[in-house]
Amino acid sequence: TQLLEQSPQFLSIQEGENLTVYCNSSSVFSSLQWYRQEPGEGPVLLVTVVTGGEVKKLKRLTFQFGDARKDSSLHITAAQPGDTGLYLCAGMMNYGQNFVFGPGTRLSVLP
């Protein structure tokens, strides 16, 4: 059983469309991070959210941390082929300790 669930597992959309991917858990996290991983490479950190209800924007990407710090969402506006990749969320269970990763959402943006 995964501590962190991500949905959808796969997503294929056309360039210009909007999308939202979700990261859910029954556990409370000290912080939550989103990463993007491209084939053959290591994950790259996109954002860290720490406060319940926090919203962060990174160009066309909007990240939200749930009020109860158990879930998060990533919204991409006007997706581009360069957004293609595996999106991973990672939650920190205990302060200053390790992150637990979700299984990922594999996004494909078609031109």
Next chain:
Amino acid sequence: DSGVTQTPKHLITATGQRVTLRCSPRSGDLSVYWYQQSLDQGLQFLIQYYNGEERAKGNILERFSAQQFPDLHSELNLSSLELGDSALYFCASSDGTSGVADTQYFGPGTRLTVL
């Protein structure tokens, strides 16, 4: 380029063998993490070291061990290898002082294939 280096990039070996994976963290980073990524299990945290000391342990098998040396590079030793150990192994580093907002920088990974 994250600044984290891992060697080798690819490793092919047989069941029952032992291998060592090496990681050099970013300059100035004191913390090193090891992860295993397989298709069915996703990215699994194995172990974390901070300035030479073990700080956190995850789903690391007893056949696996790691250490961090005085120059801060780290090695992950995998022994009595099984087919199921085939995976991508990532090393990540961070300064280890930012607590819940710690930023991990991942290396390019070592792809291990056990035949």
